Amino acid sequence: MKTHFITFLLLVGMSLGISSRLHAQSSYQPGEENLKAREEFQDNKFGIFLHWGLYAMLATGEWTMTNNNLNYKEYAKLAGGFYPSKFDADKWVAAIKASGAKYICLTSRHHDGFSMFDTQYSDFNIVKATPFKRDIIKELAAACSKQGIKLHFYYSHLDWTREDYPWGRTGRGTGRSNPQGDWKSYYQFMNNQLTELLTNYGPVGAIWFDGWWDQDGNPGFNWELPEQYAMIHKLQPGCLIGNNHHQTPFAGEDIQIFERDLPGENTAGLSGQSVSHLPLETCETMNGMWGYKITDQNYKSTKTLIHYLVKAAGKNANLLMNIGPQPDGELPEVAVQRLKEMGEWMNQYGETIYGTRGGAVAPHDWGVTTQKGNKLYVHILNLQDKALFLPLADKKVKKAVLFKNGTPVRFTKNKEGVLLEFTEIPKDIDYVVELTID
Numbered sequence: 001m002k003t004h005f006i007t008f009l010l011l012v013g014m015s016l017g018i019s020s021r022l023h024a025q026s027s028y029q030p031g032e033e034n035l036k037a038r039e040e041f042q043d044n045k046f047g048i049f050l051h052w053g054l055y056a057m058l059a060t061g062e063w064t065m066t067n068n069n070l071n072y073k074e075y076a077k078l079a080g081g082f083y084p085s086k087f088d089a090d091k092w093v094a095a096i097k098a099s100g101a102k103y104i105c106l107t108s109r110h111h112d113g114f115s116m117f118d119t120q121y122s123d124f125n126i127v128k129a130t131p132f133k134r135d136i137i138k139e140l141a142a143a144c145s146k147q148g149i150k151l152h153f154y155y156s157h158l159d160w161t162r163e164d165y166p167w168g169r170t171g172r173g174t175g176r177s178n179p180q181g182d183w184k185s186y187y188q189f190m191n192n193q194l195t196e197l198l199t200n201y202g203p204v205g206a207i208w209f210d211g212w213w214d215q216d217g218n219p220g221f222n223w224e225l226p227e228q229y230a231m232i233h234k235l236q237p238g239c240l241i242g243n244n245h246h247q248t249p250f251a252g253e254d255i256q257i258f259e260r261d262l263p264g265e266n267t268a269g270l271s272g273q274s275v276s277h278l279p280l281e282t283c284e285t286m287n288g289m290w291g292y293k294i295t296d297q298n299y300k301s302t303k304t305l306i307h308y309l310v311k312a313a314g315k316n317a318n319l320l321m322n323i324g325p326q327p328d329g330e331l332p333e334v335a336v337q338r339l340k341e342m343g344e345w346m347n348q349y350g351e352t353i354y355g356t357r358g359g360a361v362a363p364h365d366w367g368v369t370t371q372k373g374n375k376l377y378v379h380i381l382n383l384q385d386k387a388l389f390l391p392l393a394d395k396k397v398k399k400a401v402l403f404k405n406g407t408p409v410r411f412t413k414n415k416e417g418v419l420l421e422f423t424e425i426p427k428d429i430d431y432v433v434e435l436t437i438d
Contacts, residue, residue, distance in 0.1 A: 028229075028252045037238040038254055041205070042279045043355045044102035045313055046346070047152070048339075049283055049322035050092075051107050051290040052136075054078045054114045056327040062291030065112045065160050069173030072161040075112065079129035087136065087329025089143035095331060096149065099339035100346030102354075103150035105208050105320060108137060108197055110154070110291075111171065113161035117201075121192045124161065141201040150205035153197050155190075157211035157223065162186060166221075168214030187224055191231060198235040205240065206255065207232055212245035226252055242281065248273045258282040262308075263315045280317035284308055286335055292324035299334045302341040303429050309342070309353065310379045310430055314368020316358030345429065352377040352403060352432050360437075361390050367430075374438070377403065378420070380431040386424060391417040396438035403432035 030038070055062045057078050065075055096104055109115045115125035117137035127133050137153075144151040160171030166181035198204055215221040229241050229252030240254040249256045256263075256278045261271035263280050271282075287299045300308075305321065312319040323335045331339075346353070352370055359369025359376050366388060367381040376395075380388065397418050400409040410421040420433060 028226075030254065031233075031237050033238040034233065034240070034254060037205070037240055038279050041103075041240060041255065041281075041318065042316075042357070044150070045318050045353050045356070046099075046101045046309060047103040047105055047150075047281075047318060047320045048096045048099065048101045049105050049154075049290075049320045050325060051110070051154075051292075051322060052325040053107055053110050053112060053116060053291070054082055055110070055112060056292040056325060057082060059292055059294035059327065061289045061293045061296075062107075062110055062112075062324075064291075065174060066171045071175040072113070073175060075174070076124060076129070076161065079114065079124070079126075080131070082126070082130040082327070083132045084325075084327060084329030086326075087134075087139075089136075089139040090146070092140070092325075092331060093143040093147045093149055095336050095339050097147055099343040100350055101149070101321075101339075103152055103205050104140070104144060105152035105154055105206070106137065106140060107156075108153040109156050109193065111156045111158055111160050111211060113156075113159040115193065117197065119193055119196055121189055121196070137197075137201055145202060151201070151203075152206040152208055153204060154208045154210060155194065155197070157190070157209055158214040159186070162189070164189070166215075166218075168211075169217050170214055187228075191228060194228070194232060195235060198232060198239060203238065204236055207239060207241050208257070209241070209243040209245075212243060212247075225250055229253070240279075244283075246270050246273060249276050249278055253278065255279045255281055258317070260284055262311055263317050280315070281320050282312050282317050283320040283322060285322045286338060287324075289324060290322050292326055292332070297334070299338065302338055302345075305338060305342060306345050306429055307381050310370075310381065311363065311368055313353050313356060313370050314358055314363050314379060348404065349430065349432060352379070352434070360392060360395060374436055376435040376437050378433040378435060380426045380433065381429075383426050383431070386422045388420045388422075389417060390420065392437070393417050397435050398438060399436040401434050403434045404428075409433050 051062050055064050058064050108117055113124060115122055118127040118135040119125050123129060127135055141151055158168055159165040160174045163176055163178055164182040164185040166183055167179040232239055232241055242255040242257045243253055244257045244259055256276045258271040260268035262282055263275045266272040288296045309319045323331055325331055356370035356372045359371040361369040366383045367379045370377045393416055400411045402409060412419045
């Protein structure tokens with residue numbers, strides 16, 4: 001009987017949470033500045049994720065604290081030796097800009113609770129707790145502004161070091177003494193820090209939340225997101241909000257995030273949610289980890305990374321590609337090389353990516369299409385034939401050329417669509433055919 005009663009209470013709590021979310025959803029109306037920012041975000045198509053914090057010093061990835069049950073008081077001692085002497089914000093931004101990326105998303109505070117900026121609400125930050133004593137985010141914001149790159153902030157909703165964060169399913173072995181925490185205190189702390197980020201560092205392109213899933217074992221838990229989201233939109237109406245909660249978007253969110261998956265796919269077991277009407281972004285690692293891991297040199301090839309970017313665009317999504325900077329403040333050499341090679345490709349083919357939306361032909365095994373105005377770009381990534389049929393029954397194709405050199409491509413039309421014929425089997429990393437359509 002007691003079990004049934006508890007189940008009933010949980011169900012009531014969940015239904016109240018859902019009804020609250022639905023109510024907030026109906027009341028959230030993005031303003032003109034926000035809608036314009038959404039369009040620009042979709043046009044940009046390509047960003048770079050930077051997972052950087054104290055965990056880089058241990059070189060075993062950003063989850064090392066909870067994975068190894070490191071005591072938070074011992075972990076905090078890492079700050080005393082954190083001195084990334086080779087950090088150069090201008091150099092970082094220049095390398096990222098050279099890749100063709102239009103924005104950077106940096107971990108302002110990850111799950112380990114260490115703030116990469118000068119915050120007055122915690123001494124556990126890069127200025128107060130380290131001998132480096134420089135505000136990484138201030139320097140990065142200045143470099144981004146100078147070089148015309150948008151800056152986004154990752155912000156963790158959970159914390160493995162703070163005693164006032166209520167225990168979730170991670171960080172249980174880090175030495176915190178109070179499982180209940182003090183939600184009111186922690187929520188205020190988060191909002192204070194978010195206010196700093198949105199007040200002290202110029203225009204912010206987006207706040208990228210992560211950690212909602214930590215409380216999925218507590219179905220009645222209320223993150224109070226609508227109020228937090230409203231505060232962000234009030235401070236910077238053009239700042240977009242995304243949340244890596246692996247759910248259909250909640251009220252107040254402006255972009256939908258997919259982790260290690262293209263929208264509508266679920267190969268990583270994290271992104272089974274339905275695809276919404278919001279601007280889409282998929283994040284993926286360049287090697288195997290988000291944070292720096294010294295043993296992980298398994299970098300994806302430039303071809304694989306380009307294909308991921310193109311496939312994302314074909315699914316009407318952005319790619320947020322991750323790099324884990326080294327503890328000395330430099331970007332890994334292989335990562336910089338990949339950025340350079342992607343940039344060379346984007347210099348030639350960027351027109352078929354930037355400012356486009358998912359094309360009239362749905363993604364197939366052979367590739368995807370992107371579209372801008374009356375131009376339909378056919379991105380052939382994997383074709384073993386010298387011909388390709390496109391189901392464009394309701395479109396009139398006026399012209400077909402190879403994008404790289406303008407060479408005409410032979411095509412024939414029937415009532416079912418258009419058949420493209422090539423002189424050879426496409427071998428390019430991305431064999432792009434530009435169709436002019438009516």
